[in-house]
Amino acid sequence: MQSKVSRKELVRQRKELKSQAGIYVVRCIPSGRVWVGTSRNLGATKNGLWFGLRAGLHRETSLQAEWNTEGEQAFEYEAVEVLDEDVHTLNVFGVLKEMKGKWVAQLNAEPLL
DSSP, X not given: OHHHHHHHHHHHHHHXXXXXXXXXXXXXXXXXXXXXXXXXXXXXHHHXXXXXXXXXXXXXXXXXXXXHHHOGGGEEEEEEEEOOTTSOGGGHHHHHHHHHHHHHHHHXXXXXX
């Protein structure tokens, strides 16, 4: 009986978790190349990104080519800036776009779509 209660509690807690929107960076350590992207859910982005790269399906050809050359172990993912929770839902896209531009310039990086 307790396992059902525990499971229900875990499901409830998971539903209450808020996803964080923001900016992330993908770095290729050997080459020093950097890519900057935006996400509405920074916690889940790395999994989806790595899945696409492993499958050879990422739409950013420069990142995919570097991944194919260097291999997964050469890359790191980092969330570098989290969007404030008080940003209105309708403004999220514009704010993320502005933040992304700042990070691309600051890191001399390539933007991800």
